[in-house]
Amino acid sequence: MSTPSSSRSSAEERPNSPTGSAGSAGSAGSDRPARSGGRGEPVAHLVLNGILALLFAGLFLRAGELPSSMWEPLGSGSFPRLILAILVLINLAIMLKEARRLRTLQPGEPGMVVQWLRRHRLAFGVLVLLGAYILCLPWLGFALASLCFLLAGQWLLGARTARGLGIALIIALCFSFGIDLLFREVFVISLPRGLLG
Amino acid sequence: MMDALLAGMDQLFTISTMATMLLGVVAGVIASAIPGFTITMAIVLTLPLTFAMPPLQGVATMLAVYVGGYSGGLISAALLGIPGTPSSVATTFDAFPMARAGQPGRALALGIWASFFGALISAIVLMVAAPPLALVAVKLGAWEYFSLIIFAMTVVASLVGKSMLKGLLSGLLGLFIATVGSDPMMGVPRFTFDSDLLANGFPFLVVLIGIFAVSQLMSEVEDADDVASGRPMMPKEVSFRPMDGMRETLSYPVNLIRSSFVGVFIGAVPGAGGSIANLLAYDQARRASKHPETFGTGTPEGVIASESGNSATSGGGLIPMIALGIPGSAVDAVLMASLMVHGIGVGPRLILDHGDLVYGMFMAMLVAAAMVLVVCLFSMRLFLRVTAIPRSIIVPVVLVCCVIGAFALNNRITDIYLLLGVGAFGYLLSKLDYPLAPLVLGVILGPIAESNLRRALMSDDNWMLFLTRPISLALLVLAAVSILLAIRHHRRHRTPQTV
Numbered sequence: 001m002s003t004p005s006s007s008r009s010s011a012e013e014r015p016n017s018p019t020g021s022a023g024s025a026g027s028a029g030s031d032r033p034a035r036s037g038g039r040g041e042p043v044a045h046l047v048l049n050g051i052l053a054l055l056f057a058g059l060f061l062r063a064g065e066l067p068s069s070m071w072e073p074l075g076s077g078s079f080p081r082l083i084l085a086i087l088v089l090i091n092l093a094i095m096l097k098e099a100r101r102l103r104t105l106q107p108g109e110p111g112m113v114v115q116w117l118r119r120h121r122l123a124f125g126v127l128v129l130l131g132a133y134i135l136c137l138p139w140l141g142f143a144l145a146s147l148c149f150l151l152a153g154q155w156l157l158g159a160r161t162a163r164g165l166g167i168a169l170i171i172a173l174c175f176s177f178g179i180d181l182l183f184r185e186v187f188v189i190s191l192p193r194g195l196l197g
Numbered sequence: 198m199m200d201a202l203l204a205g206m207d208q209l210f211t212i213s214t215m216a217t218m219l220l221g222v223v224a225g226v227i228a229s230a231i232p233g234f235t236i237t238m239a240i241v242l243t244l245p246l247t248f249a250m251p252p253l254q255g256v257a258t259m260l261a262v263y264v265g266g267y268s269g270g271l272i273s274a275a276l277l278g279i280p281g282t283p284s285s286v287a288t289t290f291d292a293f294p295m296a297r298a299g300q301p302g303r304a305l306a307l308g309i310w311a312s313f314f315g316a317l318i319s320a321i322v323l324m325v326a327a328p329p330l331a332l333v334a335v336k337l338g339a340w341e342y343f344s345l346i347i348f349a350m351t352v353v354a355s356l357v358g359k360s361m362l363k364g365l366l367s368g369l370l371g372l373f374i375a376t377v378g379s380d381p382m383m384g385v386p387r388f389t390f391d392s393d394l395l396a397n398g399f400p401f402l403v404v405l406i407g408i409f410a411v412s413q414l415m416s417e418v419e420d421a422d423d424v425a426s427g428r429p430m431m432p433k434e435v436s437f438r439p440m441d442g443m444r445e446t447l448s449y450p451v452n453l454i455r456s457s458f459v460g461v462f463i464g465a466v467p468g469a470g471g472s473i474a475n476l477l478a479y480d481q482a483r484r485a486s487k488h489p490e491t492f493g494t495g496t497p498e499g500v501i502a503s504e505s506g507n508s509a510t511s512g513g514g515l516i517p518m519i520a521l522g523i524p525g526s527a528v529d530a531v532l533m534a535s536l537m538v539h540g541i542g543v544g545p546r547l548i549l550d551h552g553d554l555v556y557g558m559f560m561a562m563l564v565a566a567a568m569v570l571v572v573c574l575f576s577m578r579l580f581l582r583v584t585a586i587p588r589s590i591i592v593p594v595v596l597v598c599c600v601i602g603a604f605a606l607n608n609r610i611t612d613i614y615l616l617l618g619v620g621a622f623g624y625l626l627s628k629l630d631y632p633l634a635p636l637v638l639g640v641i642l643g644p645i646a647e648s649n650l651r652r653a654l655m656s657d658d659n660w661m662l663f664l665t666r667p668i669s670l671a672l673l674v675l676a677a678v679s680i681l682l683a684i685r686h687h688r689r690h691r692t693p694q695t696v
Contacts (some may be wrong), residue, residue: 001278017401044629054482057372059388067385072655075384079647080376083369090366123419127621130411130596132618137600138610146597153593157418164589171590 037064042102053091139196146176205557214254218261222568225265235264240531244668250538257561264565267508284507287479291499293447306442309573310502315505316566318457319512339653344672346646348445351676370638381644460506464513478506
């Protein structure tokens with residue numbers, strides 16, 4: 001089916017990642033190569049859906065403890081329980097489907113996981129930086145934390161020359177102290193001040 | 198009516214009103230082009246600035262931001278594949294592949310013209326048919342609302358992604374995420390585990406930014422070798438031919454008119470709005486198309502359907518607000534608040550007591566649509582420069598904007614922690630081919646679905662009413678049909694691949 005996706009990644013245009021799971025939903029008619037290469041993707045589906053099914057089952061039980069009301073037939077817990085029950089069923093259905101698919105696939109070449117991780121190192125690097133930025137933001141304040149994040153992020157993604165680093169510094173100043181000033185003075189929204197407060 | 202229209206025009210066509218509207222249009226386009234900034238946010242930020250203005254000027258300026266915002270969402274949807282607002286989710290389906298295939302200028306020109314015609318058609322429909330359409334909308338009870346949301350969810354789940362199961366999982370996950378936090382009826386905390394982080398639930402804007410922006414930006418840099426090559430996100434040379442865009446847009450008149458009417462109608466249903474309209478208009482266009490298989494690959498029909506559909510909701514959304522005092526969306530609620538600040542009661546008597554204001558608003562919609570067109574056509578070359586900026590700059594900068602967007606919504610630090618979690622989870626889901634649009638829609642529609650279900654059963658605990666009330670039944674039948682069609686479609690397309 002040629003289906004669209006809201007989150008199509010640019011991976012469509014590149015050779016696929018070794019696990020064959022590159023790109024997000026919907027490749028919209030593109031012929032993705034190596035889709036069946038390796039068992040990584042079905043295993044990932046099984047693990048994800050297994051964890052989610054356990055989580056949802058636990059939450060389903062917990063939702064039963066939510067108070068009911070004398071004013072209405074459905075209490076606070078009924079709607080979430082309905083959703084959680086259907087979710088568990090869908091998790092199980094996906095697991096069944098993926099387990100069947102797993103049996104038809106051959107194991108991938110050795111070293112594929114390492115190769116895949118290596119190829120995705122920048123994405124994970126940016127995610128780690130974003131995590132550090134967000135966790136440090138209340139302490140450092142918006143302006144300082146953003147300045148560090150923007151400099152580190154641009155350096156990580158390729159701004160290594162003197163000119164590149166100069167541009168990176170200007171951009172980092174504009175989008176950290178500049179935005180902070182704009183929000184404080186024009187929109188009257190105070191971003192966290194942190195150390196500068 | 199004519200007196201009111203003329204009086205409204207007299208107040209509207211002043212230099213100061215035109216100037217603030219123009220500023221509003223520019224602000225709306227820019228705000229919604231930045232992922233993480235929604236139209237709602239732009240309107241909220243505009244509201245305090247309009248307090249000092251006369252009522253019509255204030256509301257016209259906010260309408261300008263509103264109409265500009267619907268068009269601006271197109272820019273990031275087409276160029277970056279990130280919907281600037283939920284209303285441009287379907288725009289990413291075709292405008293982004295078209296831009297990726299080396300035609301960003303064509304994608305933008307088509308989107309701008311489709312937006313203009315969508316807004317134009319909706320403003321005309323609003324002026325001609327506001328009272329009768331409002332009467333249809335008022336007949337919808339809690340049963341119909343709930344069924345409408347079921348219908349919308351099934352359409353979305355079957356529309357996106359390659360697997361119906363994954364689409365449903367994603368949509369239901371969204372509905373579940375919406376239940377975290379306070380119960381909408383009784384205020385009981387649910388699934389918060391006594392933590393500050395979850396005490397306020399997952400605000401939909403945070404989910405939207407995390408799911409679409411953060412996970413999309415991760416995808417942009419996931420191929421280390423490609424990033425190292427320093428290739429910009431788009432080709433540097435972009436040819437932008439507005440007149441060709443107009444001709445191409447007008448060469449699909451049926452699609453344009455149908456999508457606009459879908460937008461007007463969905464906009465008129467309180468609680469629905471642009472976030473559903475663009476997907477429904479897209480779905481309708483795909484079903485009616487002679488080449489449905491081209492949808493999702495960068496077909497002009499898809500861009501036109503989504504953009505005219507979402508722009509048309511701006512006019513549709515005003516119908517229940519003006520006729521009934523029920524805001525159709527969060528944006529309409531802010532518009533309503535701006536009128537109330539000036540001491541104008543919004544409700545059935547609005548059109549009788551302040552006819553000049555209402556007709557002035559109708560005219561402001563038309564003027565704003567024209568202004569958006571002019572602003573976009575003249576400034577598009579500037580926007581296209583975005584395409585030449587390397588990823589090493591755009592990714593960190595947009596991530597900072599995402600963090601600001603998530604924080605400034607409620608001034609809560611916990612919201613940015615949620616953003617990180619949602620972004621990482623969204624990236625994981627997208628890597629495993631789970632469509633993300635149903636999840637976001639589920640989060641928006643979850644509280645509306647639950648409140649209406651519970652309200653319906655409070656007034657009568659007979660579940661059969663969902664099947665015996667004709668409009669509710671029709672919507673549920675449509676939902677079932679959409680699931681069956683999707684299953685059949687998936688099976689038919691899967692068979693040849695397995696041979």
